[in-house]
Amino acid sequence: MELVEKYLYAIGKKLPRKQKRDIVEELRxxxxxxxxDRVKEGEPTDEDISQILIEMGSPAEVAKKYCTGTQWLIGPQLYDMYLMMCKIVLGALLLGYSVSIVVSLFSSLSGSGFGQIMWYIAKNLLSIIPGILAAIGAVTLIFAIIERTSKKPLDIDFAEGGKWNPSKLEPIPKKEEVVKPIESILGIVFTVFVLVLFYFYRDKIGFYYMSSLGDNWVMVKIFSQSALRTYLPxxxxxxxxxxxxxxxxxxxGKYNMLARVFEMIVSALNIGILFFMANGPHLFEFDKLGADFIDLQPAVDFLTNNQSTIFYILAVLSIFGxxxxxxxxxxxxxKGRI
Amino acid sequence: MGNNQHTTDGLIQELRRGTLVLSVLSQLKRPQYGYSLVQCLAQKGLNIEQSTLYPLLRRLEKQELLKSDWELTGTRPRRYYQLNENGKEMLQELSDEWNRLAEVVKKLTQEEEIK
Incomplete structure (x- = not known):
């Protein structure tokens, strides 16, 4: 009979706590x-018991049939979107980290041996794990909240007195309104990348080249750190x-009126920022270029000296846009009205 | 053309699944415990897996179609299930629907044979 107890224990582990005792008792x-019914005489052998347990079904199978109702964190309606967001966030993080590793290889690690470089990569791979866990955790949390707070299907609310109303079907987007997922995904990846870059690797942003002696990489900073601190918020x-x-x-999946208006508000904000940058502290502040790039010095000087004008021009162009x-x-x- | 056995099994199972509740309710006018119900159904030609039936009884009880009680029979207690008032009404409604459906399907399938 020990086999039966083991079987019941295995099922019990997978049952909802409230009904566990009762169901296990009944199954016993x-x-x-x-x-x-089957063993009329004598004690049942382990073989008899096994046979019956096999017929009853595996513990997981039996427990699953007792657990009905929604038992998910993120339901089927959101699941595809959830997976997609996870992949996007992961992609953006990995891209950011890879770039940062490559940059470090060229800057702080230049001239190091192969072993040191491998050690550095391994160390960094370990350090990205908490970041990845936090990001996936945040995405999961957001989706779990959406799952629990939205009662109706997310896509469209047709409902009207319990019946769905075909006249509420949204119009099929015109060709120029459709936003391909890849465009949004690239936008998300790029934005996350820029955020990571400017928040964690601000001091590593610059122009890198191999010195003429050929033994180490030289970094030329291009941004003034104090100006960055002003503009970053x-x-x-x-x-x-x-x-x-x-x-x-x-x-x-499409540009609607609200999206266009929102986009314009963001561009207006960007224009404001450009004007502010034209008047505020100078953003570009190059280190001296080495002898190898002395030819570029005039161009760099021109950019440094005229940055206000350049920001003004950019701002005006953006206004036209x-x-x-x-x-x-x-x-x-x-036109739509006509 | 031989049908894929897997597909056939799946479709037959689907067809049977829909009749399970009606079959189970029909046998619970008098109190029965899980195993006696399995045997009763088997005797009458309906083989149902135990792992399907027992959870189903719980579900029907939760849907307030059955009432259940632990009762001492012989040497040990067993959980007995029986229709309650709701369950009796439901059984009537499902039987009616089943009979109607059976007639329609019969007509439909015979029509196919004539052609």
Whole structure:
């Protein structure tokens, strides 16, 4: 009978706690019914018991049939989207980390031996694990919350008095409105990458070259760290807003009015930032170039000395871009009405 | 053309699955415990896996179609299930629907034979 107890224990482990005792008791009595029915004389052998347990089904199978109802963290409706977000976030993180490793190889590790480099890569691979876990954890948490807070199917709410209303079907997006997933995904990956770059590897951003002696990599810093500290909060707002927009576009798959307006607000913010940068502390601050690149020095000086003007020009160009988009939107709207 | 055995099994199982609840309810006008029900159904030609039946009884009880009690019979207690009022009504409704459906399907399939 020990086999029966082991079997019941295995099932019990997988049952909801509240019903566990009762179900196990019932199963025990049912197994005994089986035994009594088949073994008329003497004690049942292990073989008799095994035969019956096999017929009853494996513990996992039996337990699963007792557990009905929704028992998922993220349901089938969200699952595909969840997987996709996990892959995107993972991709963005891995890209960011790989670039940072490559950059470190060229800067701080230049001239090191093969063993040292391997050690560095191994150490970094280990250090990215918490980051990956945190990112996947955050995505999972967000989706679990959506799963628990949204009662209706996420895609469209047709409902009207319990019946679905075909007239509420959304129009098929026109060709120019469709946003391909790959566009949004690239946007997300790029934005996360930039965020990681500027938050964790700010001091490693620069221009790298092999010195003419050929024994080490030289880094030329291009940004003023104090200016970066001033601008980074503003950039962050813009990047996070863009990130939100890309995620949203990925979910709905098309440009609608709201997305276009949101995009314009982000561009307006960017224009404001550009004007601020034109008037604020100088962003570009190059280290002296080495002898190998002395020819580039005039270009670098020109950029450094005229950066305000350059930001102004960029800002004005962006205004034209914004106006053009606004015009398109209005024309589209008017045409749509006719 | 031989049908894929796997597909055939799947479809037959699907067909049977729909009739399970009706079959089980029909045998619970008097109290039965799990194993006696398995045997009762088997005698009448319906073989149902124990791992399917026992959880099904729980589910029907949760849906308030059955009532259940531990009762001492012989030397040890057994859990007995029986239809309650809801269950009796449900059995009637399902039987009616089954009879109607059986007639329709019979007509449909015979029609196919004539052609």
């Amino acid at each position: 009595s049912l197994i005994i019914d089986n035994l009594e 503003l950039w962050t707002i813009s990047w996070v807003l863009s990130l939100g927009m890309y995620i949203w576009l990925l979910c709905i 914004l106006l053009a988009n606004l015009g398109k939107l209005i024309v589209g709207k008017v």
